[in-house]
Amino acid sequence: MYRILKMRQLTPVTRLYVVDAPLVARSAQPGQFIILRVGATGERIPITITDFDREAGTVTIVVQEVGKTTKWLAQLGEGDYIHDFAGPLGSPVELPAQGRVALVGGGFGTGAILTIAKALHGRPGITVDAIVGARNQDLLILADEVSANVDRFLACTDDGSYGYKGFVTGVLQEKIKAEEGYDLVIAVGPMPMMRAVAEVTRPYAIYTLASMDPIMLDGTGMCGACRVRVGGENRFACVDGPCFDAHKVDFEEVTRRTKMYKAEEKAALEHFEHQHEHEHECQCKKTAAVR
Amino acid sequence: MAKMKRDRHPMPLLDAAVRVNRFDEVALGYTLEMAIEEAQRCLKCKNPTCEIGCPVQSPVKDFVALLAEGKVAESVKRLREVNRLPAICGRVCPQEEQCESKCVMGVKFEPVAIGRLERFVADWERQHGFGELEPVASRGVKVAVVGAGPAGLTCAGDLAALGYQVTVFEALHAAGGVLMYGIPEFRLPKEIVETDVRRLEEMGVEFRYNVLVGRTVTIDDLMEKDGYSAVFIGTGAGLPKFMGIPGENYSGVYSANEFLTRINLLRAYKFPEYDTPLKVGKRVAVIGAGNTAMDSVRTALRVGAEQAMIVYRRTEHEMTARREEFEHAEEEGVQFNFLTNPVEILANEDGWVTGLKCVKMELGEPDESGRRKPVTVKGSEFVMPVDTVIMALGTTPNPILLRTTPGLQSNKWGCVVADPETGATTRPGVFAGGDAVTGAATVILAMGAGQKAARAIHEYLEKQAAVHA
Numbered sequence: 001m002y003r004i005l006k007m008r009q010l011t012p013v014t015r016l017y018v019v020d021a022p023l024v025a026r027s028a029q030p031g032q033f034i035i036l037r038v039g040a041t042g043e044r045i046p047i048t049i050t051d052f053d054r055e056a057g058t059v060t061i062v063v064q065e066v067g068k069t070t071k072w073l074a075q076l077g078e079g080d081y082i083h084d085f086a087g088p089l090g091s092p093v094e095l096p097a098q099g100r101v102a103l104v105g106g107g108f109g110t111g112a113i114l115t116i117a118k119a120l121h122g123r124p125g126i127t128v129d130a131i132v133g134a135r136n137q138d139l140l141i142l143a144d145e146v147s148a149n150v151d152r153f154l155a156c157t158d159d160g161s162y163g164y165k166g167f168v169t170g171v172l173q174e175k176i177k178a179e180e181g182y183d184l185v186i187a188v189g190p191m192p193m194m195r196a197v198a199e200v201t202r203p204y205a206i207y208t209l210a211s212m213d214p215i216m217l218d219g220t221g222m223c224g225a226c227r228v229r230v231g232g233e234n235r236f237a238c239v240d241g242p243c244f245d246a247h248k249v250d251f252e253e254v255t256r257r258t259k260m261y262k263a264e265e266k267a268a269l270e271h272f273e274h275q276h277e278h279e280h281e282c283q284c285k286k287t288a289a290v291r
Numbered sequence: 292m293a294k295m296k297r298d299r300h301p302m303p304l305l306d307a308a309v310r311v312n313r314f315d316e317v318a319l320g321y322t323l324e325m326a327i328e329e330a331q332r333c334l335k336c337k338n339p340t341c342e343i344g345c346p347v348q349s350p351v352k353d354f355v356a357l358l359a360e361g362k363v364a365e366s367v368k369r370l371r372e373v374n375r376l377p378a379i380c381g382r383v384c385p386q387e388e389q390c391e392s393k394c395v396m397g398v399k400f401e402p403v404a405i406g407r408l409e410r411f412v413a414d415w416e417r418q419h420g421f422g423e424l425e426p427v428a429s430r431g432v433k434v435a436v437v438g439a440g441p442a443g444l445t446c447a448g449d450l451a452a453l454g455y456q457v458t459v460f461e462a463l464h465a466a467g468g469v470l471m472y473g474i475p476e477f478r479l480p481k482e483i484v485e486t487d488v489r490r491l492e493e494m495g496v497e498f499r500y501n502v503l504v505g506r507t508v509t510i511d512d513l514m515e516k517d518g519y520s521a522v523f524i525g526t527g528a529g530l531p532k533f534m535g536i537p538g539e540n541y542s543g544v545y546s547a548n549e550f551l552t553r554i555n556l557l558r559a560y561k562f563p564e565y566d567t568p569l570k571v572g573k574r575v576a577v578i579g580a581g582n583t584a585m586d587s588v589r590t591a592l593r594v595g596a597e598q599a600m601i602v603y604r605r606t607e608h609e610m611t612a613r614r615e616e617f618e619h620a621e622e623e624g625v626q627f628n629f630l631t632n633p634v635e636i637l638a639n640e641d642g643w644v645t646g647l648k649c650v651k652m653e654l655g656e657p658d659e660s661g662r663r664k665p666v667t668v669k670g671s672e673f674v675m676p677v678d679t680v681i682m683a684l685g686t687t688p689n690p691i692l693l694r695t696t697p698g699l700q701s702n703k704w705g706c707v708v709a710d711p712e713t714g715a716t717t718r719p720g721v722f723a724g725g726d727a728v729t730g731a732a733t734v735i736l737a738m739g740a741g742q743k744a745a746r747a748i749h750e751y752l753e754k755q756a757a758v759h760a
């Protein structure tokens with residue numbers, strides 16, 4: 001059991017948790033993730049490591065509510081326990097010693113680029129731009145933390161309520177054209193965003209990594225559910241990834257594969273919400289959530 | 292003595308028509324009367340060759356003799372002195388190739404049903420309560436076991452019985468390895484595995500779940516930072532193979548490991564009470580013909596497939612599955628397509644599987660293994676309409692541990708190189724055994740390797756202590 005030490009609501013549907021997990025904190029590297037199970041009947045879901053503190057033995061994650069498991073997790077707060085918290089999993093992202101780097105984040109991906117920004121921050125010979133996007137200002141997460149760890153913080157919102165008006169790809173394109181471009185681009189966010197980023201950098205042959213989020217089960221290389229076609233070959237995202245060369249990833253296939261359980265996900269959520277109503281009546285929500 | 296019974300007592304089975312709709316155990320087990328009667332068939336040989344046929348040298352003659360006298364508690368106590376997982380071995384050991392193949396009774400008649408008797412006494416014990424554990428003086432020396440499969444569990448138990456302080460590090464959230472995630476409930480109820488694991492906990496073995504050694508901690512960390520004097524690697528051979536044919540990434544294509552793990556470890560058959568989803572169509576094709584393929588195809592029937600079939604490029608005679616599993620599958624209505632080789636998976640425009648394109652094979656000249664090599668029959672291409680495809684093509688060791696442990700040598704199949712008698716690897720203090728060393732094999736061979744390694748670790752640590760004294 002893994003104790004939640006801190007919980008912070010970032011947007012109406014996004015929460016940050018600081019979790020007591022000393023062994024994970026001790027080995028965590030940028031680009032890696034954990035797999036958690038909220039309770040004993042729960043599903044195993046992968047979540048990126050947003051930050052870690054080796055001394056304090058804590059790991060920070062940012063989770064966006066999308067379905068049953070993430071909504072179940074959202075019921076937990078400080079002092080509650082997460083049943084399982086395995087990691088760090090995946091290969092750390094290989095970071096350069098010098099050059100110009102753009103970190104592109106969207107949605108929970110903005111949290112995910114924080115570890116990378118921190119690792120690169122202050123390396124001599126490196127400049128880092130963070131290009132992060134959200135629908136509007138209220139949905140932009142961890143702006144202070146990320147901007148403190150990069151050279152330039154370039155935010156964009158769909159409605160122009162903050163920073164540039166438009167998508168992250170627009171800003172990226174503009175920066176590439178106006179300046180000398182980048183040596184490395186790392187994109188973390190929704191699949192369509194990462195795919196669009198890959199298309200922006202492709203004509204310039206800028207090395208681009210995208211953090212894949214296929215459906216995962218064990219996260220240890222045992223099931224193959226997470227296979228992603230990269231350069232025509234099957235790779236397991238939980239062992240060889242999750243970051244892969246974005247110009248070689250078969251985005252269409254991986255996007256299609258993540259939709260495999262749409263109907264079941266809906267059923268799980270309905271079942272959960274139905275149960276949840278009952279629990280409200282009998283006041284046993286807490287125990288059910290912790291179990 | 293009563294007149295010798297020539298034939299062994301048959302195993303009572305759940306009726307095929309009933310069992311295909313549920314996960315209840317298929318083999319029901321002997322009654323006390325049946326067990327005693329079967330035990331009385333044993334000749335109490337002076338030289339019990341059955342024991343030589345057992346990779347952990349279970350004391351067959353003794354436990355069977357005690358059972359024959361009706362002393363069940365004593366019988367299981369004697370068995371447990373050597374075999375830590377008798378309820379499991381009694382169910383899944385390929386006895387016909389191990390102990391029973393060496394039983395003297397088998398020369399003229401049927402061999403004594405050793406496995407079934409083992410299962411009986413172990414089940415009896417679980418129902419009647421375990422005996423007290425004898426306390427062991429702690430040596431205050433820490434040993435780490437990596438992986439909680441049968442190899443790791445056996446090694447951990449044997450070391451704990453010698454007074455070592457043992458911690459088992461397991462990547463998943465439960466112990467048992469393949470026993471928990473691979474072998475289905477209807478062959479090996481999970482409660483049995485959980486009970487045996489609890490028994491080890493009572494002996495003082497500590498279990499740390501969610502630790503992927505190589506990522507969460509390295510073997511160097513364990514030995515240098517965390518004070519473990521020796522390490523046993525029992526990480527199995529969990530990496531699934533795919534065929535490399537077109538269409539393998541369509542929705543509806545699973546590795547057997549994924550399919551079975553969803554169901555066994557994560558109880559997807561109880562969705563939505565349990566959260567993990569599973570999608571099984573009406574017509575399921577399982578490619579391969581080993582134990583894993585049989586388990587997958589029989590499981591598919593139990594989770595709602597109307598038709599489930601095996602597709603195998605060789606014939607019935609080359610199948611590696613246990614005969615018993617093949618027969619049970621047939622009884623349950625599994626269809627077998629031998630000499631059939633898949634070449635492509637077809638899908639609709641949403642990427643969902645609609646068919647399996649196959650070619651017919653015929654047997655040609657024998658290959659290096661002596662098996663006649665199947666060759667394609669020209670122009671025999673045809674499409675099998677299916678909506679789910681499960682790849683049960685075998686597994687190889689997971690590379691994570693080797694990649695992250697300097698000085699640990701592997702062979703060309705990715706298996707850890709270890710001495711077959713001691714499990715010693717190329718790194719001092721690090722031992723290995725089970726599927727991680729041999730490639731996919733059997734539960735009892737993994738247990739045998741864990742047992743040998745425990746002895747060798749004990750010897751190694753005694754020597755170390757003598758040097759430092």
Ligand SMILES: Cc1cc2nc3c(=O)[nH]c(=O)nc-3n(C[C@H](O)[C@H](O)[C@H](O)COP(=O)(O)OP(=O)(O)OC[C@H]3O[C@@H](n4cnc5c(N)ncnc54)[C@H](O)[C@@H]3O)c2cc1C
Nearest residue numbers: 045046047048063064067068069070108213215216258265
């Ligand atoms: C490497 C990786 C890192 C991730 N990092 C984060 C993160 O930092 N923060 C965050 O909020 N989310 C992250 N995700 C996505 C997160 O795992 C899913 O949102 C979560 O599994 C949804 O579960 P659910 O039951 O709430 O929703 P569901 O209703 O079950 O699913 C909603 C969608 O989530 C995806 N999904 C469902 N089950 C899984 C699964 N077992 N594995 C992977 N994806 C699944 C599917 O695309 C699905 O359509 C990451 C995914 C991966 C693979």
Ligand SMILES: Cc1cc2nc3c(=O)[nH]c(=O)nc-3n(C[C@H](O)[C@H](O)[C@H](O)COP(=O)(O)OP(=O)(O)OC[C@H]3O[C@@H](n4cnc5c(N)ncnc54)[C@H](O)[C@@H]3O)c2cc1C
Nearest residue numbers: 438440441442462468469504526527725726732733734737
């Ligand atoms: C479906 C199926 C059916 C089978 N049926 C039979 C049968 O009927 N009879 C029979 O004798 N054999 C059978 N086998 C084979 C048998 O199960 C295996 O040979 C046996 O389990 C091997 O034991 P092991 O301890 O070496 O490894 P495993 O049982 O594979 O256990 C390894 C454990 O180590 C963990 N692990 C892996 N890497 C790490 C790491 N880096 N850090 C921490 N933990 C790690 C894994 O999660 C796993 O729990 C079957 C196999 C399968 C897949």
Ligand code: SF4
Nearest residue numbers: 345349380384389390
């Ligand atoms: S453990 Fe297996 S091989 Fe050994 S005696 Fe028992 S059934 Fe036979």
Ligand code: SF4
Nearest residue numbers: 333334336341394395
């Ligand atoms: S070889 Fe057969 S008959 Fe002889 S002791 Fe063993 S089980 Fe009994």
Ligand code: FES
Nearest residue numbers: 217219223224238
């Ligand atoms: S999640 Fe199972 S192999 Fe990657």
